[in-house]
Amino acid sequence: MDNPRPPPEAFGVRGRDIGATMSAIVLRQNAPAWTVGAMAQPGDARPSGLTVAVSGRLIEESPMTATDIFRKNHRTIRKALVSLDRALLMQSPNWAIIAKNLAGYLEIELREYWGSEERWIFKPLAETGPDGAGVVAQMEREHRDLDARLNEFKALTRGPIGAEIAPLVREKGVALVKEFLHHMFLEEEVGFTLAEERLGQTYLEEAADRVLLLKEAEKGLEEPAAID
Numbered sequence: 196m197d198n199p200r201p202p203p204e205a206f207g208v209r210g211r212d213i214g215a216t217m218s219a220i221v222l223r224q225n226a227p228a229w230t231v232g233a234m235a236q237p238g239d240a241r242p243s244g245l246t247v248a249v250s251g252r253l254i255e256e257s258p259m260t261a262t263d264i265f266r267k268n269h270r271t272i273r274k275a276l277v278s279l280d281r282a283l284l285m286q287s288p289n290w291a292i293i294a295k296n297l298a299g300y301l302e303i304e305l306r307e308y309w310g311s312e313e314r315w316i317f318k319p320l321a322e323t324g325p326d327g328a329g330v331v332a333q334m335e336r337e338h339r340d341l342d343a344r345l346n347e348f349k350a351l352t353r354g355p356i357g358a359e360i361a362p363l364v365r366e367k368g369v370a371l372v373k374e375f376l377h378h379m380f381l382e383e384e385v386g387f388t389l390a391e392e393r394l395g396q397t398y399l400e401e402a403a404d405r406v407l408l409l410k411e412a413e414k415g416l417e418e419p420a421a422i423d
Contacts, residue, residue: 258396258400259407260399260402261316261399261402261403261406262387264403264406265308265312266383272304273379276301276375280369283369284365286365294364302346305341305342305345307413309338309342315402315405315406317386318331319394320386330386334382344374351363351367
């Protein structure tokens with residue numbers, strides 16, 4: 196029996212930082228044609244890991260999957276939601292500014308995140324069978340509902356938040372946080388878990404590559420052109 200692969204921490208790597216992983220990759224062992232061709236299918240050959248440079252040393256790190264990336268996104272979004280919830284419930288002096296800023300942040304973050312999630316995880320999962328399609332339909336329906344809630348909250352925080360609308364802003368904000376946290380829990384425990392079972396490691400690793408490359412491309416488009 197093969198020995199189980201030790202976690203990244205065993206090699207001195209803490210977590211899976213997306214940006215560091217992209218910039219640190221120096222060699223992909225036995226890179227096959229899928230790196231530039233069509234999407235992988237279950238059973239396709241793929242290297243067992245990545246060789247990365249950390250503190251001047253070459254180490255092997257377990258490949259990142261698309262569900263790993265989206266779970267990482269969830270952790271970032273969850274922190275923002277908890278900050279919003281705390282500001283609303285504790286009614287800190289600057290709660291209105293926090294609400295306005297986080298509403299804008301969530302809108303930008305979630306538009307990008309949901310698009311990638313639906314394209315690389317939910318669309319192929321829906322093709323695996325009626326139960327997979329049912330899970331995807333529920334997740335996408337919740338996306339639309341949350342988008343409507345977020346738009347409503349953003350509209351409430353767009354202008355000055357006076358005493359007459361402050362209670363409504365707090366009510367809508369707390370409800371938004373609750374719904375988002377519940378949705379992310381369901382995605383991780385049901386949607387992502389089912390995707391990992393149905394789509395397989397090979398597909399999810401390649402999907403992760405595509406997601407990261409698209410992030411890098413979008414980042415490059417956002418950077419201003421150099422001026423001679």
